[in-house]
Amino acid sequence: MLLWLLLILAPGRQPAGALPKALLLLKPPWSTAFKGETVTLFCKDHHSLAWEYVSWYHNETPLRKQSGKLQISKSGHYRCKTQRSSLSDPVHVQFLSDWLVLQASHPAFERDKVVLRCRGKKEEDIMERTYYKNEEKIRSSYNSNITVYPAFNDDSTYHCTASGTYIWGGSWTETSRPLKIQVQELFPSPVLTASPSWPIEGSPMTLTCETWLPPQTSHTRLQFCFFKEHQALGAGWSNSPELQIPTTWSEGAASYWCQARTVIPRILKTSPRSQIRVHRVPVSDVNLETQPPVGQLIEGEDLVLICSVAAGTGTVTFSWHREGSERSLGRKTQNALSAELRIASVREQDAGRYYCAADNLDGPVLSKRIRITLRVPVSPPVLTIRRPRSQAVEGDVVELHCEAQRGSPPILYRFYHEDVPLGSSSAPSGGEASLNLSLTAEHSGNYSCEANNSLGVQRSKMVSLSITVPVSHPVLTLNPDVAQAMVGDVLELRCEAQRGSPPILYWFYHEDVILGNTSAPFGGGASFNLSLTTEHSGNYSCGADNGLGAQSSETVSLNITGLSKNKVTHITVGVIGCLLSMLGLAATAALVGRFRTQRKSGAIPRNIGSVPGPDPPAQALHGPPSLSRPALMELQPLYSNVSPGDDDLVYSQIWSRQHREGSPAHSPRTHQKGEVFHQEPAIIYSEVKRADPDHPARQDREEAAEGYENVPCTSLALDH
Numbered sequence: 001m002l003l004w005l006l007l008i009l010a011p012g013r014q015p016a017g018a019l020p021k022a023l024l025l026l027k028p029p030w031s032t033a034f035k036g037e038t039v040t041l042f043c044k045d046h047h048s049l050a051w052e053y054v055s056w057y058h059n060e061t062p063l064r065k066q067s068g069k070l071q072i073s074k075s076g077h078y079r080c081k082t083q084r085s086s087l088s089d090p091v092h093v094q095f096l097s098d099w100l101v102l103q104a105s106h107p108a109f110e111r112d113k114v115v116l117r118c119r120g121k122k123e124e125d126i127m128e129r130t131y132y133k134n135e136e137k138i139r140s141s142y143n144s145n146i147t148v149y150p151a152f153n154d155d156s157t158y159h160c161t162a163s164g165t166y167i168w169g170g171s172w173t174e175t176s177r178p179l180k181i182q183v184q185e186l187f188p189s190p191v192l193t194a195s196p197s198w199p200i201e202g203s204p205m206t207l208t209c210e211t212w213l214p215p216q217t218s219h220t221r222l223q224f225c226f227f228k229e230h231q232a233l234g235a236g237w238s239n240s241p242e243l244q245i246p247t248t249w250s251e252g253a254a255s256y257w258c259q260a261r262t263v264i265p266r267i268l269k270t271s272p273r274s275q276i277r278v279h280r281v282p283v284s285d286v287n288l289e290t291q292p293p294v295g296q297l298i299e300g301e302d303l304v305l306i307c308s309v310a311a312g313t314g315t316v317t318f319s320w321h322r323e324g325s326e327r328s329l330g331r332k333t334q335n336a337l338s339a340e341l342r343i344a345s346v347r348e349q350d351a352g353r354y355y356c357a358a359d360n361l362d363g364p365v366l367s368k369r370i371r372i373t374l375r376v377p378v379s380p381p382v383l384t385i386r387r388p389r390s391q392a393v394e395g396d397v398v399e400l401h402c403e404a405q406r407g408s409p410p411i412l413y414r415f416y417h418e419d420v421p422l423g424s425s426s427a428p429s430g431g432e433a434s435l436n437l438s439l440t441a442e443h444s445g446n447y448s449c450e451a452n453n454s455l456g457v458q459r460s461k462m463v464s465l466s467i468t469v470p471v472s473h474p475v476l477t478l479n480p481d482v483a484q485a486m487v488g489d490v491l492e493l494r495c496e497a498q499r500g501s502p503p504i505l506y507w508f509y510h511e512d513v514i515l516g517n518t519s520a521p522f523g524g525g526a527s528f529n530l531s532l533t534t535e536h537s538g539n540y541s542c543g544a545d546n547g548l549g550a551q552s553s554e555t556v557s558l559n560i561t562g563l564s565k566n567k568v569t570h571i572t573v574g575v576i577g578c579l580l581s582m583l584g585l586a587a588t589a590a591l592v593g594r595f596r597t598q599r600k601s602g603a604i605p606r607n608i609g610s611v612p613g614p615d616p617p618a619q620a621l622h623g624p625p626s627l628s629r630p631a632l633m634e635l636q637p638l639y640s641n642v643s644p645g646d647d648d649l650v651y652s653q654i655w656s657r658q659h660r661e662g663s664p665a666h667s668p669r670t671h672q673k674g675e676v677f678h679q680e681p682a683i684i685y686s687e688v689k690r691a692d693p694d695h696p697a698r699q700d701r702e703e704a705a706e707g708y709e710n711v712p713c714t715s716l717a718l719d720h
Helices: 567-601 698-706 714-719
Strands: 003-006 023-027 032-034 039-044 055-058 069-072 076-081 091-096 100-104 114-120 128-133 136-141 145-148 157-165 171-175 179-182 191-195 205-210 222-228 242-245 253-262 267-270 274-277 284-291 303-311 316-322 330-334 338-343 352-359 370-372 382-386 397-403 411-417 420-427 432-438 445-452 457-459 463-465 475-479 484-486 490-496 504-510 513-520 525-531 538-545 556-561 632-636 640-642 649-659 682-690
Touching: 023 076, 023 091, 032 100, 039 076, 069 076, 100 157, 100 179, 114 128, 114 157, 136 145, 191 253, 191 274, 205 222, 205 253, 284 352, 284 370, 303 316, 303 352, 316 338, 330 338, 382 445, 382 463, 397 411, 397 445, 411 432, 420 432, 475 538, 475 556, 490 504, 490 538, 504 525, 513 525
Parallel strands: 003 179, 032 091, 484 556
Antiparallel strands: 023 039, 039 069, 055 076, 076 091, 100 114, 114 145, 128 136, 128 157, 157 171, 157 179, 191 205, 205 242, 222 253, 253 267, 253 274, 284 303, 303 338, 316 330, 316 352, 352 370, 382 397, 397 432, 411 420, 411 445, 445 457, 445 463, 475 490, 490 525, 504 513, 504 538, 538 556, 632 649, 640 649, 649 682
């Protein structure tokens, strides 16, 4: 008896719109078994195994059981279906009482492997198995299974033999019934359909390549390709069974077909050819569009005029026109529902009203007119600074004026100082914009502005602005900084304004009388040196002026006293002292003569142990308040006789000492009786004669006085 494994009895295309077929599975996956054994059936739809609400059929007879699985032990044809699938193909399961059976795995598809198993009731007695195809030996195996790859519609038959040995010797052989395997087609040949089935020229059309895969082979992927006559459509092979044709054209009846294939294994099937006829329609609803859209065209860009028709088939002639021009701008004839005309680098003179026309042999149809306007990018702006005077002064209010000569509004202007934003101003209707700025000294530098109308940003050139700052009230300082100075000192008057643009001219005043002026070309302060005399006591001030208004300092008082400690003053005093000494020689000689006359007459007392009478002049006796650690710098012998007004007493200046600050000689000097010490300048007075006719040493003193001689040393003073 010939066993048929009818996996799919009626392979073919699944009807469109029908539910997918259910798939009946076996466990164990063999369609042949021994009597007394059971086989479990499962029903699967495209999603998963169904566990309830399953309808079962045995030899087309419905069974009451509706669970997800069914155990059987009777031979026959079995089918199933679920709520989400249609009735499955029948599967023939057979239970045999033979000692040896040949089993084939279920399910089996074309170009897929099929497992054959030669099975005996007593497997342990079988020593060798041999498989045959169409009575020809395939192979011998000690194992029970082999794999074969039957072709689709293969009419071959298979059987197997099993052999062994008896205990007492000899061998035996058993042969199975023949088995014919009918392999299921992996997918049926596709069928091409068109939607709509009668397309209108110019309208889209969808082509579908219809076929299907059984649910148990859902892992297999199909690819599709569509053809018109002998030319492939679209991008060639794709995973989609549909192809969208945006526009169809009337060219009479055309032949369309498709192909479907699997990658692994390589199976290719072709659909029958279908004749599709496209119907022609007159043009209508002509429309003109622009790219860029109206209102967004920028000067210098290309303008694209797109003329299209909502309906109309066949060859269409398009033309473009501008009002005021007799000639058309361009003309195109093509099999399309739209056409383009490009105008390169449009300028302001290209603005105007445009329209297009379309004609497919039924007469031209015009579009509506549209107005083309251009947006012009801003040109580089020009920055000007408007100020109330030729030279900007701190505190002035200046106007920063920025203007772009070309550019579509609105324009946003931004102002910068050394690339730091100062502010912005908008010109909604185009033109110019301004920004007012109250000046400070920090506002000196470079200014610029930029213009932006969303079509690009343009920057102006730099404009420099120099801010002149009026001078502040200057401060007058004295060097040395003392309230009291001495005659002959050189005093530095220092005047400085903390603020003010250079150059600055400084004036120096003594009791509102101009002493002189000094210029500071680069700003800062200035000095004026003054050699002091007694007339220089009083109030001092200074003024500063840089052309923006003069400012005066506060007054500083100065008191001039005594002699100077300046070295040049000492030289002058030395020279004058020497001259006075020469005059003093004559006076001394006269006084000595008189003294002798009075002594001879007895008018001068003998007691000269002390020096009565008035003190020497105050200026010669009193110095500055500080007497600590004087510094002896030089000794100048300036001989000049002085008389306090007493005829009985004559003094002569012996030494004059000059002290300087920082001198290492700081030890005080011990004075002898009859000597008076003055610190600065230090003058030593020495008694020369006293008229005392009764004094016992009168004669000796007279002789001593006669031997006294003042010698002027002008050269020594000059050397010092």
